[in-house]
Structures are given as C-alpha cells and as structure tokens.
Amino acid sequence: MSENPRILVIDDEPVVLDSAKRILNAEGFSVVVASDGESALRILESEAVDIVISDLMLPGISGIEFMEKVQRQDPNLVVMITTGYSTLENGIAALRKGAFEFLPKPFTFEELLSPVMRAARYLALPLSDRVKLPNAEASGCYTLGMESWARVEEDGSGLLGFTQLFLVSIDRIESIDFPDVGGEIRQGGRLVRCTTADELPHDVWSPLSGRVLEINEDVARRAEVSGETPQSRRWLVRVLPADLEKELLNLNPG
C-alpha cells in the first residue's frame, strides 16, 4: 500500500469510465482513462501505468488480444478484464490467458475496489515472490488465474482452494461465505467470498464445476488461514467434478 499505483481504465462507455474514476480517486488512486485500444496504447507508451482495467470488447480489438499485447511489452503490468457479457466462459478464458482478475459488470464499488487493492498489494511484493507464489502449490494442481487452484484426488473428487498469492494480497480474513453442501458450483462462478478486516468482499472464482461434497470445517470455523499451514490443509471445498476432462483444459497446470 506504500506505492500509489497508477490505473488505466479502458471502456467505450463513458459512464463506466466515470464511475471507475470516481471510486478509485476517492480511495487515493490516480486514474487515467481511454475509450479505445489505440489511445490506450498511446497512454501506455507515454506514461507509467501499473494497473490496467479493460473491457473485454473494445472497438477494433478484443480485450484479451489487447491484454496479451501489452503483457508482452510489459510483463509486470497487472491487467484486469471487465465485461457486460458477464458470462462464465469469458471470465475463464481471460483468467487462463493471464488476467489478474475478471470483473463482471455491473459491479458494486467494493467489487471494483477489491481486486484493485489486491493488485496494489501484489505490486508491493518483491518481484521474485510475484512469480513464485502462484506456483507454490505442489504439482498436480491446476490454477485458475492467480487465485484458485484445483487438485484431483485419487477417489475422483476435486479439492479446491485459494492460492497463497491470494492470501497475501488481502487483509486479514474475517469471514468466509461457503457454498451449501450438496449445492452446485460452476467453473468460473463464485467458489467462496471472503470478507476482510477492511470490509472488502473478495470473490474467489471456482476452478471446477461440480456438486459440493464437503467444506473444510476448520477454515470455516476459524475463518483464519495462516500462511504457514501446508497447502493440503488449506483447501476450502471438495467437489464431485461434473466435467473434469473438459474443464481442466481451461486451467493452467501448476
């Protein structure tokens, strides 16, 4: 939080630019806006920007293409994708391609703030950690974006949890909303929602679809997850995967 990250917001809808600017300015971030890919690229060339929030559909270029382009140019850039087509497929694709976060519209101001704060914390980490942490989990895991992972157990069930990176990028967790046992979750849908001490909600997107078999009672009860615990104890939800083969293709191997 020591730095003051500069945020570039790109969207062809003025109201979206206005609201993002208003919110982020109020929290002390400096914001610059653009309404298409070309002007965004020009800004990126001339100014120092740390975080990019881009709509999935930009005039002339897709948000994902844009993201890949700028990430090639500056791998340290944090890019988040938002969209009015709040479909799960879009979110999953963006996360797989390296987006830091996926922001479905419409979002409340907290839902906008949450990933930005996480990004800020993430940027405050030493470079070596930034790369290492998402892969800190043992092999055999698959990750969706930077925040959640899935591991297939021998009995065919899937263990789902959030990454160490996610953990360090948020404030202390006060409570976690779990899905109901027996309920269904979808890949790219919400796995859990963590509410932190700074009153921000943080959604973790689920890496797999399936029926919820079990939730980690420990974590649920104590709502406190120490960074020291071995990864195997930091799972959140056990599911019976609905379509394992197909969905694993959407994830990145750990």
Next chain:
Amino acid sequence: MRGRISYKLIAATCAVVIVSVSVFAYFLLSSHQRQLIADVERSANQLSETIKSSTRYDMLLNRPESVHQIISTIGKQEGIEKVRIFNKEGEVILSTDARDIGRLVDKETEECDRCHSADRPLETLPVSERTRIFESAAGVRTFGIINPIYNEPGCSNGGCHAHSEDQKVLGVLDITMPLDAVDRDLRAGQMRLLTFAVLAIVAISLMTYWLVEYIVLKPIGKIVEATQKIAAGDLNHTLEIRTRDEIGKLGESFNVMMGELADAQRQLIQSNKLSSMGRLAAGVAHEINNPLTGVLTYSSFLLKKADEDDELKEDLNVIVRETIRCRDIVKSLLDFSRQSVSEKRPIQVNETIQNAYRIVQNQLAIQKIRVDLQLQEDLPLIEADKNQIQQVLVNLLVNAADATGDDGGVITVRTDVVERPKPDEGHGASDEWVRIRVSDTGCGIPKEQLGKIFDPFFTTKVAKGTGLGLAIAWGIVEKHNGELEVASEVGKGTTFTILLPKADSMAWA
C-alpha cells in the same frame, strides 16, 4: 367445386341411363311391332282358310251366288278391306268390290309375283311368303294374304267350269286388311314407352343425385369446410363424420392429422418465441449492464459514505439492493439466451433425478413435503447433457414445492418407457421414449395459464424468481429433441411430463 362433381356424376348417369333405356325401348318396340304383324298374319291366314272351307261346298255345287254371299258378308266385317278370288288366268271372278269383277291382274304384281316369278309357277308357298304389306289406293297401309285354291277330285266333276284333273291350282283367294288399327296400337305403345323412358331417366338421375349428395358430397363438403377453417387459422376444429366407410376413415385420419398439426404448431410457436426472446434478451442484457454499472458503483459508493446517516443509509440501501436484483435478472437472461452447446452423452436419467432430489432435499424437508420416487429399473439410457437435465428436474421440483406450500404434500417422480408411433414410417414402426413425470398435490394451474407458463418471464410467484425457469427448461428439453408438457387441475395438483428419445442401441453407459 361441389357443383362440378355433381354435374359430372349426373351427366354420366344420364348418359348411361339414356343409352340403356333407348336400346331397351328400341328392342321392345321392334318386337312389339313384329308381334302385332305376326298376329295379323295369323288371323288373316285363319280367315282365308275359313273362307276357303266355307265356300268350298258351294263351289263344288256350282252355286256362285252363295259363294258371293258368303264372301260379301265376311268382307263387310271390320278389319277387312277386300276379298277377291282369281282364276288361274288372273281374272277376278269374285270380289267384295263389284268394280273388280272381270278385271285382269298382271302376273307381275306383287300378289302374283310370289309364285309366278319362277320358271314354273310355284304350287305351294309358306305363309310368310304369301303375305305382303303395301299402300292401298286410298293411301292406307294394308296387309294382304293370298291363299291358293287347290284342285280336288270333286272339282273336276262339277257341271260348271269344271277344271281338268291335271290342274293343281284352280285359283287364288286374296284378302286384304287395313293396318291402321295396328299402326295406331303401335304408336300408342311407342308413346307409352317413350314417356316411361323419359320419366325413368329423370327419376334415376334425381335419385343418383340425392344419393351421391347424401353419401358422398355432404361429408366431403364437411371436410372442405374444415380445411377452409383450418386455413383461416382455427386449428381446433374437429370433423363429425361417423360413417364406417372410406369417407368416415378419411374424416378420422383428418382429425388425427389436425391434432398432430396443432401440436406441432404449438411446439413451433413456443420454440420461435423462445429463440427470438433469446436474441432479444442477449442484446438487452449487454446493453443494460453498462448503465447498471454506473448506478451500482455510485449507489454503493454513496452507501458506504453515508456512514452515520441511518436514514440516508436505508434509502441508499434500497437502491443498491434493487440494482443488484437487476443484475441477477440480467444474469439469468443471459443464461437463458446463451445457446449453450449441450454436451450430450448416454446417461441414466434415474441417477440424474436422484441428484436433483438431493439438491432440493433440505428445502423440501423444511416444507414437510414428502417425495416419492417411482423409478423404473433398467430404464434405457438417453443421450443428454447431464447438467442440463438436472437443471430441468431441479426447476420442476422447486416449482412443485412452491405450488405445495408449507403444509405438506407429496411430490411424485415417476420414470418409465412409452412407445410412440414414428410419424414418417406408417403403421407398426414406433419409437421408445423415456418418460419422466413430476406430479405434485399443490394448488394447480388454471386452464387459461397453461399455455403461458413456458413463456419467459411468466411467473405467479410474487417477487420471487425471474420467471425464466420453465422457459429455460423447455428450451433444454427441446434441444434434446424431447417434449415437455403440463397437465393440471386447480385444487388438485399438476403433472409435468418430459419425454426424451431413447439413446441408440449402440450407446454405451
């Protein structure tokens, strides 16, 4: 169109009747005529023989006055024109017409020609050769008959103009009779027959017309009317034709066809409704999400800022809450409109039903609703997307629970197999379908609403749900080439029936 068939039939019948009656009449008339002439012939011959025998004695006794007397008396009878006797030279020696006596008749006249045309005059002649029909001097059609008078032993002995023994024929008796009476009879007969024929033709034609009208044209007219009504849009018209013949069968098939057409149209309409709604939904959803973003971010921001001001907070909370509700509605709209590719695999639907049940189990227990699963064992597999079918079942179960309320009730889920005829392949060929029925003992659905419940956004649950559940369910079932139907009675309950085609026998579990 009706007119043309009638006219054709009547024309055909008339033609047949006219021809047959005419032929019949012709033969009848000819034979009648022949009969009459034969009668005249016979009676003429008899008369001629009678005259011969009654004058013979007087001839033998050479009493010409008596002969003349007899002949005159006979000649005066009605129906006889003239009686003459010729001698063998052709001289008229006796006649009822005095002017004839002494006249010579040429051998070549018709009456003489019969025998004298040969080299030697013929001595005998059959009756039919001895008759002739000619026009008399007065212009009347007349019948004539000659009868040879043969030589007998007594004749050559007589004292008068005795004939020599070697003469065979002494003379000829000639009788002529007018045919006007006969002709009158004939004509009368002809008239009668003609009248009869005409009446017969008319009667038969009319009868044919009425019969055709009643047996064939009336039912056909009904069918024509029905097809016209259908063309005008009224698909619920049924035909009332109950005869057991081919026309009755036509009527029956027609009704069956109409039923299927109405069904197919309903399905098509529903499908079109949903797909155009889907397209509309996707467009609207996307457009709305951006302005919603503005509203939601600012209102949630203000809510945060209204820290101490409780009243303001409350008001802002309403805005935030309702905007989030908008978001949910839009999200379900997008879910509904998404042409998601179903991943179809052979699945055992009984399992999917059990999964769906597990999901809603808790809620049902709270409402004290009992669930009765009557699932047929060894149910054939169906090609389906497990998740989507499950979604449909969960939706139906939730609806059933909502209809039942909190005072308990029973939801029954049954699975079995039904056979339905293949429409394209005629009799005998039929398909096996897996049938799932979800029945509840809830409040039922009024008849007027039954057609609307699968429409998007139709809901009877106030402030709960988006009204898209059944529309989505219907879309899923349709994408699986199945059918989703509902039957309900207010106050008694509702049954939803899902029909899904069996997976090919090549499928593996």
